[in-house]
Amino acid sequence: MNFVSDALANGRRIKVLTIVDDFSKEAIDLAVDFGISGHYVTRVLDQAGGFRGYPKAIRTDQGPEFTGKALDQWACQHGVQLKLIQAGVSEAVNAA
Numbered sequence: 001m002n003f004v005s006d007a008l009a010n011g012r013r014i015k016v017l018t019i020v021d022d023f024s025k026e027a028i029d030l031a032v033d034f035g036i037s038g039h040y041v042t043r044v045l046d047q048a049g050g051f052r053g054y055p056k057a058i059r060t061d062q063g064p065e066f067t068g069k070a071l072d073q074w075a076c077q078h079g080v081q082l083k084l085i086q087a088g089v090s091e092a093v094n095a096a
Contacts, residue, residue: 001060003036017044022059028052038070045074057081 004016017031017040031044045058058075060066062084075082 001041001058001066003063003065017041019044019048036065038065038068041065042070042074049078054078054080057083059083059085061085062087 001017001019004018005013006016007013012034014032014034015036017029017036019028019030020026021028029044029048031040033040045054049055056079058080060082065071066082067084071082074080
């Protein structure tokens with residue numbers, strides 16, 4: 001789970017929350033908005049979890065949306081382990 005960003009023609013920034021299954025490489029969800037908070041992330045995960053079931057673990061970077069109370073509490077309530085990627089280390093190294 002990670003973010004990508006872009007800008008509209010008028011210069012306004014947008015964020016895209018990308019949720020991808022590491023095993024199948026399937027895009028589970030893409031959420032696009034002008035701002036995405038930790039609470040927003042949990043709502044998207046609940047929507048995906050209601051449709052597909054909840055994962056055993058989620059791998060993220062250490063961005064504020066992923067390290068705050070909202071996602072931590074959500075993960076605890078749903079029995080999901082959060083695996084944070086170490087800052088400055090590539091995802092390929094962390095996946096091992």
